[in-house]
Amino acid sequence: MSHLLAIDQGTTSTRAFVFDAALAPVAVAQQELKQIFPGPGLVEHDPEEIWTAVLATARAAMAKAGLAAKDIAAIGITNQRETTIVWDRLTGKPIHNAIVWQDRRTADACERLRGEGLEPEIARKTGLLLDPYFSATKIGWLLDRVDGARAAAEQGRLAFGTVDSFLLWRLTGGAVHATDATNASRTLLLDLERGEWDEQLLGTFGIPPELLPSVRDSAGQFGQTAPELFGGAIAIRGVAGDQQAATVGQGCFFPGMMKATYGTGCFALLNTGAEPVRSRHKLLTTIAYQLGGKRTYALEGAIFIAGAAVQWLRDGLQIIEKASEIDALAARANAAERVVLVPAFVGLGAPYWDAHARGALFGLTRQSGSAEIARAALESVGYQTRDLLEAMRADWPVAADTVLRVDGGMTASDITMQFLADILAAPVDRPVVMETTALGAAYLAGYAAGVCPEPAGFAATWRLDRRYQPAMDADERRSRWTEWQDAVRRTRTTPG
Numbered sequence: 001m002s003h004l005l006a007i008d009q010g011t012t013s014t015r016a017f018v019f020d021a022a023l024a025p026v027a028v029a030q031q032e033l034k035q036i037f038p039g040p041g042l043v044e045h046d047p048e049e050i051w052t053a054v055l056a057t058a059r060a061a062m063a064k065a066g067l068a069a070k071d072i073a074a075i076g077i078t079n080q081r082e083t084t085i086v087w088d089r090l091t092g093k094p095i096h097n098a099i100v101w102q103d104r105r106t107a108d109a110c111e112r113l114r115g116e117g118l119e120p121e122i123a124r125k126t127g128l129l130l131d132p133y134f135s136a137t138k139i140g141w142l143l144d145r146v147d148g149a150r151a152a153a154e155q156g157r158l159a160f161g162t163v164d165s166f167l168l169w170r171l172t173g174g175a176v177h178a179t180d181a182t183n184a185s186r187t188l189l190l191d192l193e194r195g196e197w198d199e200q201l202l203g204t205f206g207i208p209p210e211l212l213p214s215v216r217d218s219a220g221q222f223g224q225t226a227p228e229l230f231g232g233a234i235a236i237r238g239v240a241g242d243q244q245a246a247t248v249g250q251g252c253f254f255p256g257m258m259k260a261t262y263g264t265g266c267f268a269l270l271n272t273g274a275e276p277v278r279s280r281h282k283l284l285t286t287i288a289y290q291l292g293g294k295r296t297y298a299l300e301g302a303i304f305i306a307g308a309a310v311q312w313l314r315d316g317l318q319i320i321e322k323a324s325e326i327d328a329l330a331a332r333a334n335a336a337e338r339v340v341l342v343p344a345f346v347g348l349g350a351p352y353w354d355a356h357a358r359g360a361l362f363g364l365t366r367q368s369g370s371a372e373i374a375r376a377a378l379e380s381v382g383y384q385t386r387d388l389l390e391a392m393r394a395d396w397p398v399a400a401d402t403v404l405r406v407d408g409g410m411t412a413s414d415i416t417m418q419f420l421a422d423i424l425a426a427p428v429d430r431p432v433v434m435e436t437t438a439l440g441a442a443y444l445a446g447y448a449a450g451v452c453p454e455p456a457g458f459a460a461t462w463r464l465d466r467r468y469q470p471a472m473d474a475d476e477r478r479s480r481w482t483e484w485q486d487a488v489r490r491t492r493t494t495p496g
Contacts, residue, residue: 004451005062005072005234006442007054008435009079009163010242011100011264012311014053016061017438021073021451023461025435029060036097041104041346044097047085050163051170055229062230069232075171075225076238076445078245078437079163081186084138086149086160086211092174094166095146095158099138102265102304102346106137107355118204125201127185127192127276127285131353133302135162136188136205143206153208160211162186164239168213171236173226179213181290182244190215192276192285195295218244218289219448238444240289242437243267247288247298248444249436250405251459258392258402260385261437262410265349266306268388269298272396281391282351289444291455299395301350301388305343305359307410309377312345319370326374327415333375339363340383340483341376342491351391356493363483378413382420383484389424403427407436422472423480432463 003026006017012035018027031053036044062068082101087094099105110130113119119130128134139160143150152158161169165179184190184197189207191198197212216222222236240248243261247269250259255273260266269288276285276297288298310323320326333339342348344357361376389404404426410416411430421428433439446452472480 003065003067003071003073004442004446005058005075006438006445007058007075007077007167008242008438008441009050009054009077009167011080011102014050014057015438016054016057017435017442018061018065018067019439019442021446023439023442023446023452025433027061027064029057029064031057043100043102043346045083045100047087047094047098047166050098051167054167059230069230069234072234073451074235074237074445074449076441076443077164077167077236078240078242078441079167079183081162081183081241081243082133082135083163084135084142084160085163085166086139086142086158087166087169088152089157089159089174092170095149096142098163099141101133103138104132104347104355106132106141109137109140110355113204122188122201122204125191125198126188127278128188129282129284129353132355133349134186134188136201136207139207139211140205153211156210158211159213161213162241164241165213168222168236168239171225171229172223176223177213178216178222180216180218180239181287181295182218182241183239184215185287186241192287195290217291217293219291219444221448235449236445237448238441240441240444243269243300244288245440245444246407246437247271247440249433249438249440250407250431251462252405253455253459256398256402257405259405259407259436262306262381262406262408262416264306264308266303266381266385268301268385268392270300270392270396270402272297272299277396279391279395281394282353283388283391283395284350299392301391303384303388304346304349306381306384307408308345309341309343309380310410313374313377317370317373319374323409326378327413329371330375330378330415332371334367334372337363337365337368337372338480338483339368339372339376340487341373341380342487343377343380344491348488348492351387352488352492354492357491360487360491362487362490375415378416379419381410381416382423385420386423386481389426403429405429405431407431407434417468418471421468421470423477425470425477427470428468430465430468432465
């Protein structure tokens with residue numbers, strides 16, 4: 001039992017990785033996940049498609065590695081966070097499509113609760129803001145809109161989970177209804193300091209406690225897979241939301257360390273240690289990981305659109321055929337053209353939290369073309385990341401000298417990473433092992449299974465692939481930053 005299996009169920013794809021005992025990747029399998037858009041600002045996934053893809057990719061990765069269930073020491077699960085699924089405990093069938101974290105359908109519900117003056121107390125307990133991004137209002141929408149759901153929930157016939165919980169339920173044949181502290185901390189229902197579901201918050205959002213999974217450490221006992229799934233039972237020992245798993249995979253175990261993952265969106269986490277730092281600048285206070293019952297906290301900034309902007313260029317504007325073509329197109333942009341894209345396709349995340357904002361292009365001239373728009377899409381990632389870092393530095397001065405560790409698909413773009421270093425005026429480090437989310441899940445499982453070392457020992461194995469150093473003139477940086485701030489102001493629908 002010398003290998004680890006990591007299930008990485010993301011927003012746009014499902015992947016499975018096999019790692020050896022030294023945490024080197026041995027095999028990988030992947031399937032794209034269909035995005036369902038029932039209306040403007042609405043995003044759904046088919047839970048059955050998620051489940052089918054998890055099984056298929058896990059089996060394929062094991063087959064590629066030439067391994068059977070008896071060779072796998074443990075499974076680690078990492079997942080798109082906040083995405084909400086409610087299912088029937090008897091049949092295991094979801095009552096509706098999964099409502100994805102990007103979905104904006106509950107913006108009015110959040111505004112109503114905010115108007116009732118409830119946000120300060122909710123933020124104090126959860127470390128989060130009232131926004132459709134999080135799970136609580138999504139659960140309420142499902143209970144109120146699906147026929148008979150609320151009554152069934154109150155009778156204990158339904159179960160709620162983020163994607164990790166749904167997968168645990170299915171993998172264990174319905175034996176385990178659980179989540180880990182990192183995923184629980186994204187629901188608007190967890191008391192951040194106690195690490196427990198809060199009765200008052202459940203009442204505020206109208207959610208029966210019978211719906212909820214148990215909350216566990218990120219590394220520990222999560223049951224065993226049903227033997228028929230993989231030809232034998234495999235222990236499940238690690239669970240973490242994707243951004244927290246990437247934090248672990250990047251070895252950010254010490255206060256002041258920061259990582260940013262550039263996938264569909266961008267999520268930056270700054271380790272603040274054993275005490276939660278309360279943000280005064282609309283960042284989130286969240287659980288980075290929980291080991292041995294001890295929580296480590298982080299400040300988090302969430303950008304909803306990063307790599308999704310490249311998908312928009314490919315699928316919406318159709319100016320590229322493959323995402324890998326983006327750098328070559330952007331490199332042809334006229335440097336004199338200063339096109340700015342604010343990619344608020346599903347609203348603006350931190351530090352604005354404007355659910356009704358929508359995307360806009362600024363600075364277009366008759367000379368502007370596809371290359372300039374492509375460059376603006378890549379640069380929007382850097383601008384949004386600076387928004388986050390500025391807020392983090394204001395909330396916690398320790399962050400002033402932080403080196404940013406990056407991962408995710410967009411880090412393959414040298415143009416994006418260099419602009420990121422330029423606009424941040426800070427070094428950007430790209431690691432040798434890019435699959436840090438899956439790596440973090442595998443480490444958590446291996447740590448609980450006794451295969452992997454203590455966190456400090458694992459952190460010492462991190463290796464640098466490339467450091468991007470700031471090269472932009474200070475005056476140009478200042479000018480560009482002013483242009484971005486002006487563009488955001490003109491895009492927003494709420495003041496502040």
